[in-house]
Amino acid sequence: MNLLVVGATGTLGRQVVRRALDEGHQVRCFVRSLQKGAFLKEWGAELIQGDICEAETIPPALVGINAVIDAATSRATGSLSIKQVDWDGKVSLIQAAVAAKVERFVFFSILDSHKFPDVPLMDIKRCTELFLAESGLNYTILQPCGFMQGLIMQYAIPVLEKQAVWITGETAPIAYMDTQDIAKFAVRALDVPETVNQTFPLVGTRTWGADEIISLCERLSNKEAKISRVPLKVLRVMRGIGRFFQWSWNISDRLAFAEVLATGKPLNAPMEKVYQVFGLDPKDTTTLEPYMAEYFTRIMKKLKEIDYEKEKAKKKKKTPFKSSQR
Template sequence: MATNPLTVLVVGATGSIGRLVVAEAIARGHTVRALVRDRTKGAQSLPTDAELVTGDVTQAETLPDAVAGADAIVLTLGSFGTGSSSPKAVDYAGVRNVLTALTPSGSTRPRVVLMTSIGATTRSSSYGHLLEWKRRSERLVRASGLTYTIVRPGWFDMNEPDEHQPVFLQGDRRRSGGPADGTVARTDIARVLVAALTAPEAANRTFELVAEQGAAPSDLDPLFAALDQDPPGSLDAVHDEANMPLDDEPQQIRDDLEAVRAQTAA
């Protein structure tokens, strides 16, 4: 159980990872606020202990009430296609909209845990621009100045039954675009995301998460502590390849970074 229970907003709460995060956070003693677009669907798929708040990450005006008073925010967004569910609209702009919904200086500054993907720094990919939008969402979180942890999991639930020993990697060098990059169970991803909420050792760290043969440890803090922190003020993670120059980014992306900095400035 958490020694310092938090009020945790889970964004992407009805997704395959988000639902597990909600359950894990409740089991750890946190008060969980689940962002849902449809309260009926949310009530059917989420534990009754979760507080449901209605909002849509693609509609910024629906988010201020959801983020108000949250001690921490876990973002497990995943897009499904094009248009209103494109990587740009959900994986990227959804994160931007949540961050810019936060009340500026003087109020609660929530800790942020963002789930993206292994291979996020790959510039050529069979996923089109999906990974680039996820990487841009990471940059928004780092630019916010909030305490954060960014987790880049490998392929979901393609691990063997006895592979639950988490391995934290940095530098994002596994880029095959397939399960050879690493696999991990959804339940283990959720456990790491929730553990990062309260572990001082997880602060301002970005890492890839895969699993190897072995049981899940009872304490993840030593794994967090072994990681290098991201450089203060950097938009990219420590050890990441510098292959996405900010000067080459569209003006709107640069404007979004400045808007997030201004909104969350202390």
């Protein structure tokens, strides 16, 4: 199948590309920077430059394409707003896909987005779901709730570097999933007729609270975490201040996600029927503990190698000076 992956250089998008190539699809990647996407070309994908926020660049990318997997989203530190990328850009992409008579369209939303109309990203994801469903395209909507990869920056690295781990005072446990497993479902959807015009949750094998993840990191690293708890009311004040400055709108909108965590209700969903429809085995799904254990094993080994090289360099510097005899 000739497949276009949008958001191909992102944490999830690159895994979609890798999986699709491994399964024999012809993959074209829609990227803003050819240089940033060079590694995708090395894998065997075709690159085409463009931006969903520049509608005129989309149609050329869809020429000869049978299916689209859309993994693009705005960045908190990006210059474009959530509305520009996750709504305006997605509308342009979906309309261009309709015009190009694309046969399948896979879209990544967020679990329970319909429950949080006051959280900008959640509300826009829900609106995009509705727009896609009404577009006439044969669609599949996938709803993950958290990536395991994000836990490295949020928890693992601060613990290793003895920096503060920032968490909210109130937090809901989340069923994180490895992006490699999410990509597996996305690519599999292209070959399963039962996924057409359907919406599926994509969640991990169990939920994890922030304190549980911190304890896991402490055990695996043999280091004690420095925990800083931020009350929800403080985040609300920060969000309000952020709305005064255009450059911080994205950060402000992302802070609104704390409202989701503040409910205390687990972000989780039943997956038995999902595995059945996709024909995948839940035993093959990565679980959080071995995922984090693998990371810490690799990083601790690397740190030991660095310490060894430093010690070796010090010994060389301490070589006694041999004075010449007269």
